[in-house]
Amino acid sequence: MLAFKILMKTQAMSNRLLSVLIITTLMIAGCSTQPSRTKSGSVPIVEEGPLSTIQNHIAMDRLFEADISIQELDPYTLSQDDQVRYYWLKAKLAVALGRGEEAISALNAVPPGAFSRIKDIPEHDSGFIRAQALYLKGEFIASARERMFLSGVLSGQANQQNHQGIWSSLMQAELKDIEALQQKTQTVLFKGWLDLALLIKRNQINLDQQLSNLRLWQAQYDGHPAAKDLPGELDQLEDYVENKADYIALMLPLNGKLARTGKAIRDGFFASYYQALQAGAKVPQVKVYDTSQGDFWNLYKQAILDGNELVIGPLSKQSVERLQQEHRLPVQTLALNYGNRDYQENPEQLYQFGLAVEDEAELAATFARQQGHQSAIALVPQGSWGERVFSRFSQAWQGQGGALVEAQFFSGSGDYNKVISQLLSVDDSERRAYQLRRQLRTRLEFQARRRQDVDFIFVAALPHQARQIKPTLAFNFASDLPMIATSQVYSGSPSRSKDRDLNDVMFCDIPWILDDPELRSTVKKQWPQAAGGLDRLYAMGADAFTLYPRLGQIKVLRYSRIPGYTGQLAMDQYGQIVRKLSFAQFKNGIAKKTQGVVGHVEQQRSL
Template identity: 40%
Template sequence: MLKKGLLAALLFSTLVGCGPGNVQQQSSTSAQVALDDIAQYIETANALEGEERSRRLTTAAQSLYVYGKIDWSRNVLSSIDPRSFQDADGFIQYSLLSANLSLEAAEPFSAKHSLFNPRFESSLTSSSIETQIQAREARANLLFDIGEYSEAVTERIKLDALLANNTEARELNQDNLWQTLMEISVSDLELEAKAAQSSETSGWYTLAALSKSSQTDLSAQLNAVENWAMLWPEHPASLRLPSDLQLLKQLVENHPKKIALFLPLSGKLSNAASALRDGFMAAHYQASINATTQPVIRIYDTEQYNIIDLYERAVAEGVEVVIGPLNKDKIDELALLPELPVPTLALNYVDNESIPTASNLYQFGLRIDDEVQQIANRAWRDGYRRALVLAPTSSWGDKAIATFSKAWQAQNGEIVSTHQFNAQKDYSRLIKDALKVADSQTRARQIRQLIGKSVEFEPRRRKDIDVIILIAHPSQARQIKPTLAFHYGGDLPVYSSSHVYDGSEDSKANSDMNGIRFTSLPWYFDNTREEKKEIDKYTHQPATFDRLYAMGVDAYSLYPRLKQLEQVTKAHFYGATGSLSMSNTRQIQRTQSWAQFVRGKAVLVPTVSVVDE
């Protein structure tokens, strides 16, 4: 809020200089004083007519928006007739604020209409350079958020030309352009490269396609980038490579030659450990097919030794990178050391994230937190505000509820109710209670008693919720979703985590989950992965282990890129478990695609719009 306040004060003091002389003098760091000044400015503006009135009211509404006074800002903007603007810059400023207010109301397509219409386009070409920069940036951000990545790339390239005299801003825009390109599939990147109308655009798409298609092999990726640069010597990306590609040569030169894999191959976690190992080794095998040299992998059973002793032994044996351990307690032990001599990619997360961890310790896993945060963001952006949360009675379910509640309430969403369930065969009582169907039955009974005769009655669910968040495994979700419909909740949208889908193609069983929207592991939707074929050929574990195979595959690709992800804020690795980036505490964060059950089949869906059932 402080940052918003400073921005508002700056915006207001700059723009009201042509208004009443005392307004600027009365502004101060006090938010209330500034709001009083804005109110006075609005009163003065309303005494005017035509374009001058509209321009000043737009200025005031912008300041209110930055201060977080959304409703007030919207009311002021609604009093403006956009037809009164003769000046292109004034109309664009009005439209930009209108788009921002639409986004606050979770109406992205209304925002898009504000920024993409004939009048906006004509105004854009005749507006000042500063306004064009602001508009292109806003359009690129919006298009990125709604998943229209190719269109966002077009805006970024046009913006790049406008920033020719601002090196810092141009580099930031190019990094954002690269991030946008990386959201596009390799096949679509290749198609866009061929269809591009300009050499510059074709060059960006070609580089992105080459880089992304070789992401799992650092040497191949470096060769692809260097060959591209020879063919495109004057391209903006050749003059300054995207930040993550700038480190490739260093990463290849420093590629570890000996790796330790720490896993509990005996004990209660042995099955999970075996799946991780198989995924890791499948990736290693695929990488070795075309490579001239590959690292030596040494596997250590962490159940047999004290973790500190084992770690010191591995380092003494020449290991340059440690992958693991998996057990939280062993990770906690390593985390408490003042430092670790070699980069260590733990396959889980420390319990207490607030405690500083040893340098060189990185953490990667499939924690529910990342997915639940993504669910909260998506449901909010889709326009929902009042959530009913259903989750298992377990520490995992408790964690999901706590994380979702924090993320949802941070956006001013309301947790109307939470209900937890055990492994059970009948969820009817749970759902009936959660939807308060019995309340309507009680009211009907009271009415019959009051009037003394029978009345027509149909039970109804509660009306104070508009979305259901379901954390469940497939066997549970296949029962809960139909039960929701039975108890009059079939019209409520249901959002879930990736755990609701295990890759099963049983359309008859999956049809019970029709309509559920869920975060998805790319592993389940990419049948071209050679590692997946290798694992399917030689292992016969239940489908529940697929997630761990995918994690093992990604762990193999991550270890040589740890410094890249750490040093380049916007760097991502697009793996089998999602789009992977690194936090400032060296924890790997996952962002996943969205899917939905449609006629018994799990299908990928766009970032915003959702397929009908």
């Protein structure tokens, strides 16, 4: 059994790595801009005073050092004005670290209007912080409303960025919540925003209908600020409609060892295709090519000669790497896997999309850091899959200043007690007691204990493995140790009896699983095998159809996100699709989405 211990020296984090945790989405970066008195989103450096250390750490982007300093300072030892500054800094830091609840608590710790009476606190800054914090908590409509209250006092760039922030928050909100509020609101300005959000959300699969409805909305709300300056990518919508491909090659393996995967993606693609067709959308002609037969590159060139304007596929990593060798591809190509992800020079028109578990491991590290955890242990399976997951988690966690004190690799699905006992150092506790008994030659009352120097455990495991790991942690005195995992711990099918042992486990997963959309039910009726281990692949196929007309859009507009079945989809500078996922937690054996937004891997990729 492969086991090793990873020791880490606590180091000050570099500015560049710390920026990973700053929530840099448009709705947050934009709303930090103030109309007067301070530079955009800045905290001035000060030379003296009880808050100077905290303030200077934040100004230099040394966020975790600031977090430590602010916890060590007792606000009741400060003057009344410095207490207000303390809670302003605490709220601003909490938002930068992705802790919405903590930011709201800090803002509510001072009397109304207290922030505006302190001259060195930027005007309206507490309102912007509150909007950001509400967004982080998942209260998207409340965040949009907070921004609307601020829009009346803003001008110039600050107003434009806040304008985009309103839209971004509404795009994150649930359709049913927007519909409910749209029926109640009497405010013309807010009603206009809600109507705009509804027409876009209701027609995600039909760009032609989106464009038609958008023109009607602009005529109805000609005086609305969003009609004069369309938010997000809406001003580009006409171009996307005119330039989307009419002929598509879908290149997947339909025989051989990857046949089940290829067929699941194909069927998910056509499920979304026919849903769009039934909704009245103009759909492309699609020709399917079986990549399991013959040389892929020759088949790819044949697909181009057949007149296809866009290629979706291939699926195999080897074939994607073959595409990466080209300087430029003749047509837009959406590969359904990632090739060499260290490639800095990908060919023009190559885009890569997949469900890489490594990205989920990176997300788990960021989520844990936002929860305030500082030290971790890891438990992952032996083999190349486990090594990739562990490597990405380790890099992300330590890169964010976290300490990784030990890791263990397990094999199979048998008795986990030995490996977990070693991971938690319970066996060391028992060994010391045994040695003490021998030295004293007497019976001793002894209670084994686990190590106390860790805040959480990261686990990558399949459902049947995780259902044994969690109780074994409790057996080894770690029932109170938070467990954060990748999506593989959840089968995707609710089962109180099977998953009751997973209570309190936190994991990230895709909307297809956590939201259970209507298309998923349709797919299960058509293909009963979709309820099993292939479930998420059908979602990937459906998103391939969602993405195809929007590849140019999300390449150019880095803040643009496409709501998909596999997450909120964006593109990094290398043409790789990156996914924004929600976290869930098992409660009474059922996985429930938790509120909140987590900083995601796209922040490391210049989005």
